[in-house]
Amino acid sequence: ETGVTQTPRHLVMGMTNKKSLKCEQHLGHNAMYWYKQSAKKPLELMFVYNFKEQTENNSVPSRFSPECPNSSHLFLHLHTLQPEDSALYLCASSQGERGEETQYFGPGTRLLVL
Amino acid sequence: GDSVTQMEGPVTLSEEAFLTINCTYTATGYPSLFWYVQYPGEGLQLLLKATKADDKGSNKGFEATYRKETTSFHLEKGSVQVSDSAVYFCALSDQGTGRRALTFGSGTRLQVQP
Numbered sequence: 001e002t003g004v005t006q007t008p009r010h011l012v013m014g015m016t017n018k019k020s021l022k023c024e025q026h027l028g029h030n031a032m033y034w035y036k037q038s039a040k041k042p043l044e045l046m047f048v049y050n051f052k053e054q055t056e057n058n059s060v061p062s063r064f065s066p067e068c069p070n071s072s073h074l075f076l077h078l079h080t081l082q083p084e085d086s087a088l089y090l091c092a093s094s095q096g097e098r099g100e101e102t103q104y105f106g107p108g109t110r111l112l113v114l
Numbered sequence: 115g116d117s118v119t120q121m122e123g124p125v126t127l128s129e130e131a132f133l134t135i136n137c138t139y140t141a142t143g144y145p146s147l148f149w150y151v152q153y154p155g156e157g158l159q160l161l162l163k164a165t166k167a168d169d170k171g172s173n174k175g176f177e178a179t180y181r182k183e184t185t186s187f188h189l190e191k192g193s194v195q196v197s198d199s200a201v202y203f204c205a206l207s208d209q210g211t212g213r214r215a216l217t218f219g220s221g222t223r224l225q226v227q228p
Contacts, residue, residue, distance in 0.1 A: 004157070033215065040220075041220070042118075042219060042221070043158075043203070043218040045217075048215055056215060090157055090158065101207075102148070103216060104160070105150075105157035105158040105159070108157050
């Protein structure tokens with residue numbers, strides 16, 4: 001499945017570093033999402049973008065900064081993260097207006113903060 | 115708010131055994147219900163979905179029926195294979211709230227032994 005790609009697949013960073021995660025969808029969808037998957041916790045929604053506009057921020061700390069330059073690309077800029085931010089970050093996309101549409105996920109970026 | 119509760123794992127079965135993974139939900143509106151599967155090292159893939167009461171979703175031998183009266187969406191398969199070993203997530207999308215994001219359960223790890 002190559003509909004949603006994410007880079008890098010693995011990332012190790014120090015608490016003072018700045019890095020960015022990239023997501024690209026090749027499905028022509030109008031909505032994109034960032035989720036966080038931590039060990040032993042349910043997937044947590046972070047951000048939702050619809051037609052490049054942010055429509056939901058799930059009380060995410062400001063050290064995570066999303067960017068959606070167009071409907072096909074989504075970034076997550078990381079700055080001064082904490083060790084507890086280590087997790088798998090998943091990007092997803094969907095098409096539709098009513099919420100019952102299927103979300104298609106990328107393979108994720110596994111992040112380790114030292 | 116919306117929530118999804120799944121049975122704790124891991125679930126360990128022998129090949130060709132019958133599988134049930136329980137899922138119940140609470141929602142304020144009219145949810146669509148999903149089962150996603152995550153194979154090791156990969157992102158989530160949609161397994162099946164149902165968008166209204168009494169609908170049955172099915173795919174790859176897996177089935178789940180949307181039961182509004184019991185607020186449940188249990189996943190079943192008659193004969194599991196080693197290749198079904200993965201983590202299974204129940205999720206809902208609540209159209210009544212206007213939110214497009216999915217609310218996930220905590221996931222159930224399935225291990226199938228030869």
